[in-house]
Amino acid sequence: MKTGILKLLREHEGYISGQELCRQFGVSRTAVWKAVNQLKEEGYGIEAVQNKGYRLRSNPDVLSSSELKSRIRNQWAGSSIYYYEETGSTNIDAKRLGEEGADHGTVVVADKQNAGRGRRGRTWQSPAGKDIYFTILLRPRFLPDKAAGLTLVMALSVAQAVERICGLQAGIKWPNDVVMNGKKICGILTEMNVETDYIQHVVIGVGINVNLDEMPGEISRTATSILLESGKETARAELLQEVLARFEENYGIYERKLDLRDMLGEYNGHLVNMGKQVKVLDPKGEFEGIARGIDASGELLVETQDGKTVKVYAGEVSVRGMYGYV
Ligand code: BTN
Numbered sequence: 001m002k003t004g005i006l007k008l009l010r011e012h013e014g015y016i017s018g019q020e021l022c023r024q025f026g027v028s029r030t031a032v033w034k035a036v037n038q039l040k041e042e043g044y045g046i047e048a049v050q051n052k053g054y055r056l057r058s059n060p061d062v063l064s065s066s067e068l069k070s071r072i073r074n075q076w077a078g079s080s081i082y083y084y085e086e087t088g089s090t091n092i093d094a095k096r097l098g099e100e101g102a103d104h105g106t107v108v109v110a111d112k113q114n115a116g117r118g119r120r121g122r123t124w125q126s127p128a129g130k131d132i133y134f135t136i137l138l139r140p141r142f143l144p145d146k147a148a149g150l151t152l153v154m155a156l157s158v159a160q161a162v163e164r165i166c167g168l169q170a171g172i173k174w175p176n177d178v179v180m181n182g183k184k185i186c187g188i189l190t191e192m193n194v195e196t197d198y199i200q201h202v203v204i205g206v207g208i209n210v211n212l213d214e215m216p217g218e219i220s221r222t223a224t225s226i227l228l229e230s231g232k233e234t235a236r237a238e239l240l241q242e243v244l245a246r247f248e249e250n251y252g253i254y255e256r257k258l259d260l261r262d263m264l265g266e267y268n269g270h271l272v273n274m275g276k277q278v279k280v281l282d283p284k285g286e287f288e289g290i291a292r293g294i295d296a297s298g299e300l301l302v303e304t305q306d307g308k309t310v311k312v313y314a315g316e317v318s319v320r321g322m323y324g325y326v
Contacts, residue, residue, distance in 0.1 A: 015053040036048070082106070084111070087114070090108040098201035105138070117205070132239065144194045144199050152298045156172065158188075161246050164246075165235075173319075182324075185225060188207075260295075264295075274293055
């Protein structure tokens with residue numbers, strides 16, 4: 001009921017009477033009053049005026065499941081939310097839930113991770129109260145070789161959501177880092193559980209540097225936060241709601257043709273490597289060329305000096321700019 005009340009208060013411009021809340025939930029005035037008090041204790045600014053009712057005046061910057069459930073209007077992305085104030089890694093939690101049979105679209109979100117994981121065995125710093133750490137569990141109905149594209153779909157969804165909510169330009173460094181002014185604001189870690197030719201589940205973990213006011217040490221050369229770039233704080237729940245909405249829509253587009261052909265313009269339009277000289281760090285041998293965008297399977301097309309176009313597959317390869325990270 002607490003979540004329901006929050007949802008109604010959020011959707012209502014003015015006051016909503018206590019009587020109306022009692023009617024909607026079939027409970028007593030005391031029960032409504034108790035739920036409102038709980039919300040107040042969680043930091044919601046709820047005004048109560050005699051003969052008028054209740055009004056939501058301010059929202060704390062939290063990612064709790066009531067906060068998210070009262071916002072999300074998707075068909076499936078975020079249909080179940082598991083929120084932890086602190087956890088090891090939301091990817092690990094989501095994989096466990098996947099083993100236990102949780103539904104397609106289940107989201108695990110944490111305010112803090114004490115063992116956040118990045119790609120290539122790196123760690124992901126995950127302090128409390130500032131950023132977004134979440135993982136979405138998917139049960140795709142397609143073959144494992146098509147799953148790689150989902151990471152690019154998520155990168156595009158994050159870039160679009162940041163632009164809509166924060167009003168700032170966000171780019172994508174191929175294949176799946178979201179960047180602002182040449183520095184990383186978001187990393188994505190996708191993991192898959194496959195049985196022979198069948199995907200058990202995929203988890204896509206996303207870390208977004210939102211309201212961090214300082215990037216520690218060496219990392220500040222390549223990473224930044226939305227706050228540091230914009231000077232403004234962003235409501236994390238609003239941003240996460242938009243990421244999930246964009247992802248649900250883009251996933252639908254991807255699922256129709258099982259490739260990125262209908263998102264190529266959008267993805268390449270965000271690609272910060274586009275038309276730039278890049279160094280391809282291929283374990284079989286490094287080479288340089290000009291990035292010409294991705295193809296429908298998500299491979300980066302790199303034009304080498306002899307005029308050939310090489311397709312670079314994201315798996316083991318990373319790409320650097322000639323003078324730094326982008
Ligand atoms: C990268 O190295 O760029 C990927 C970082 C992914 C971090 C996110 S935070 C939420 C989820 N849980 C984790 O342990 N990792 C991912």
